[in-house]
Structure formats: C-alpha cells, structure tokens
Amino acid sequence: MGYIVARTERIAIIGAGMAGLTCARRLADAGYAPAVFDKGRGIGGRLATRRTPDGLQFDHGAQYATARSPDFEALLKQARNAGAAALWADGADQAHIVGTPGMSGLGKHLGQGLDIRQGIAVTGLNRVDDGWAVTFAGGAEVFDRVVVTVPAPQVSDLLGLEHPMSREVAAVRLDPCVTLMAAFDPLAPRPFITRADSDDPLTWIAQDSSKPDRQAPACWVAQASTVWSTAHLELSPNALVALMLPMLCDRLGTDVSTLRYAAAHRWRYARVSVPLGRPFARNRSGTLYAGGDWCLGPRIEAAWSSGEAIAQHILDASFSE
Ligand SMILES: Cc1cc2nc3c(=O)[nH]c(=O)nc-3n(C[C@H](O)[C@H](O)[C@H](O)COP(=O)(O)OP(=O)(O)OC[C@H]3O[C@@H](n4cnc5c(N)ncnc54)[C@H](O)[C@@H]3O)c2cc1C
Missing domain, CATH: 3.90.660.10 (Polyamine Oxidase; Chain A, domain 2)
Structure with a gap:
C-alpha cells in the first residue's frame, strides 16, 4: 500500500493561478505542506469568473482549456469526473473544456485541501540566514524555498530590479x-x-x-x-x-x-507574446523558482506545465539531498 512521508521543509508559493496551484498540488501529494499566497479574494488567477448579486456570471479571463499533452488531458478528464469541468459544445473542432460552474471552478478543484492564504499581497522576498522572508502587509514569514508564479513583469516588484532573476525574465512580454x-x-x-x-x-x-x-x-x-x-x-x-x-x-x-x-x-x-522559452527560472541553490504561463506560452496548459516542472525539480532535488 502506498503512503506519503510528511516533509518538514517550508515552501511558499506566491500566486494561486494554474501554475501555483499545480505546483502546490504536486508537492502536497508528495507529503509537503506548501503555503500558497494570493492577493486575490478568490483563487484561480486568470481562471476567473465574475458573479453579480443578481445571479449573472461571466468568465472574464480564460475562456476554455485545450489539451495537447496526454497528462494535461488526464487532468482535465479528472476535473470533469469530479464535476469541476465539462465539454463546451461551441462547435469547435478541438475539445474546449470549461470549468463548472465557472472557469474558476477549475482553480477551486485544484486548490482543494491546500493551505491557501487568500487576500494577501506579497510585497517582498528577501534572503535571510535560514531561508527566504516572505513579506506582506502586517507581517513576514520565513520559508526554505519560494516559488513565484506571478506574471513575469511583477517578479521584479518582489525581488527588486537588480536581482538576477528579475533580469533573467525581463525580456518576457505579456x-x-x-x-x-x-x-x-x-x-x-x-x-x-x-x-x-x-x-x-x-x-x-x-x-x-x-x-x-x-x-x-x-x-x-x-x-x-x-x-x-x-x-x-x-x-x-x-x-x-x-x-x-x-x-x-x-x-x-x-x-x-x-x-x-x-x-x-x-x-x-x-x-504571453514573448515567452521565456523554458519551463521555469531558478537560482543556483534551488531555493527560489519563478514560473507561470509566461515561461512557455499563452495557454492554461503552459501554466500547468510550468507548475508541474517546478514541483518535479523540487522533488528530484530533495530526493537526491
Ligand atoms: C482575457 C483572457 C483570456 C484568456 N483565454 C484563454 C483561453 O481561452 N485558453 C487558454 O488556455 N488560456 C487563456 N488565457 C491565458 C490563461 O488564463 C493563462 O495562461 C493562465 O491562466 C495563467 O496561469 P498562471 O498561474 O501562470 O498565472 P495567473 O493565473 O495570472 O496567476 C498568478 C496569480 O498570482 C497572484 N499574484 C500576483 N501578484 C501577487 C502578489 N504580489 N502577492 C500574491 N499574489 C499575487 C494573482 O492574484 C494570480 O492569482 C486567457 C487569459 C486572459 C487574461
């Protein structure tokens, strides 16, 4: 019978969009307890649904998901089986999968059971003796590793313009x-x-x-x-x-x-109009990662691939330590 080993390493993920949630989900499934920070009131990032008091609703961000890789297709299938997604009969040749009851339903599905701290805008990331201090209004918390999944142009807001990672992602355009x-x-x-x-x-x-x-x-x-x-x-x-x-x-x-x-x-x-061209950026020690759709292209699946790749890299690194 399989079992999960509880891991004590403290991991923070900034951003609860598809990339951050995917990374957090993978790490949680491997026994970590990542803390996910998002400045928004809801989760999902650009997987967004606006609801009005009169009962109207609109997917004002991503319209639908399409799958190119079998693994992402499997995730969408699992979401459909769980009632968090369905096929949209919009007449397109390719299957267009939408979250239910809104696109944000996909994010909620991925976020189930995770430690998600909503409504917290992270304002800075600073190296301290025993890790990274994640700063937000009213406090700071120290983590061993941090995964940043905010849009690339906002990475420098957290790390400063001169940080090597800010410079590494400076050419990315959304x-x-x-x-x-x-x-x-x-x-x-x-x-x-x-x-x-x-x-x-x-x-x-x-x-x-x-x-x-x-x-x-x-x-x-x-x-x-x-x-x-x-x-x-x-x-x-x-x-x-x-x-x-x-x-x-x-x-x-x-x-x-x-x-x-x-x-x-x-x-x-x-x-994304100019992607990074690889699934994530990281520092040499592997304690700081940055990812999101902007690494690979303008699609939900690109954000998922980036989040998956970061989680896999962390898991590979921790098993070889
Ligand atoms: C209008 C529109 C239509 C689109 N249509 C499609 C489509 O039909 N199909 C498709 O595949 N893709 C579509 N996309 C693209 C798709 O939405 C994205 O590729 C994907 O959702 C990006 O996920 P992400 O996790 O990389 O980023 P995001 O979803 O942007 O997540 C980043 C998260 O970081 C949070 N954040 C930012 N700064 C901070 C901070 N300082 N502190 C804490 N949290 C912070 C944000 O609140 C956000 O939740 C569309 C996008 C838009 C905007």
Missing part, C-alpha cells in the same frame, strides 16, 4: 486584454455561440451562458484586440463600457435598450 461582460434580455438576438475575428477591435465574442452548468441566460463576454486594449488600457472601466458596448450590440444585432448589465475588466498581463 499583452493586455480589455474584456467586456454584458447581459441582455433573454429574448435579444443570439446570432452565434462564439465569434473570432482578428480584424475586429472585438477579436473574440462568446455567449458565455451557453457553457455547461451556467444558470443565467444571455450573458456575453467580448475581448478587445491587443492593439485596442493597449491603446485604451488606462481608461476607467465605465469609459471602456461606453466604448465597447455599442460595438458588441452591433455585432449581436441588438440595441442597448435590451441591456441588463455591463462591466469591463482590464487585464494588464493577459496573454
């Missing part, structure tokens, strides 16, 4: 994406399930409520192109709604009188 969430009268037109058009300022429009296990009808998500998002990123959410809503109404063939709800979200670091 493009912004402004997302519009809108709900219409259920009788308003629903001309398609998804629409992708790289020449349109709204490059992606999805009938979010057509995904499985969504209760509210006629909820839509529209993503602006990188060019449009970059040009308008600093506008207020209300100003963004005012610009994007007429475009969405036009593409749907409806008018604004059928609108029930609208909001905009600004993702400053949405999609």
